[in-house]
Amino acid sequence: QAQLVESGGGSVQAGGSLRLSCAASGYTNRNYCVGWFRQAPGKEREGVAAIDSAGSTIYADSVKGRFTISQDNTKNTLYLQMNSLKPEDTAMYYCAADLRRDYCLLVGHVFDYWGQGTQVTISS
Numbered sequence: 503q504a505q506l507v508e509s510g511g512g513s514v515q516a517g518g519s520l521r522l523s524c525a526a527s528g529y530t531n532r533n534y535c536v537g538w539f540r541q542a543p544g545k546e547r548e549g550v551a552a553i554d555s556a557g558s559t560i561y562a563d564s565v566k567g568r569f570t571i572s573q574d575n576t577k578n579t580l581y582l583q584m585n586s587l588k589p590e591d592t593a594m595y596y597c598a599a600d601l602r603r604d605y606c607l608l609v610g611h612v613f614d615y616w617g618q619g620t621q622v623t624i625s626s
Contacts, residue, residue, distance in 0.1 A: 503529075503615075504527070504615040506526055506597045507597075507618070508617045510522040510523045511622045513624075514624060515624070516626050519583070522581065524538075524597030525579050526579065526597075532555060533554075534599060535553070535554045535603055536600075537599075537613065538552070538596065539598055539613075540593035541593055545593075547610050548564075548593075550569065551565065551570075552606035552608050553572070553573055568586045570585075571583075584622070592624050595620050596618075596619045597616070601615070
């Protein structure tokens with residue numbers, strides 16, 4: 503049973519940066535995909551970025567060039583570095599894990615494990 507705990511959210515002005523972290527535990531799968539999703543009030547959940555066990559990454563078009571996903575396997579921690587933040591990036595950000603695949607699909611329903619979320623608020 504995987505456990506995921508996010509941290510690092512907060513409030514910054516447009517153009518600023520934040521780094522989210524997700525501490526993962528409870529699984530030792532060699533093959534997996536872990537990723538970040540977000541959901542703003544009144545909007546559907548959106549895939550942001552994901553990384554597989556080989557280090558291959560995928561990003562939503564809306565964040566390409568601004569966000570970077572990475573993982574530190576020694577710390578079992580997933581990161582999302584967010585730069586050039588925009589007000590439209592405001593959302594609850596969730597960490598998620600898919601332990602059945604060794605490649606990533608940036609769609610929420612394939613992810614079995616989710617964290618509680620961390621709020622990101624960007625002011626203009």
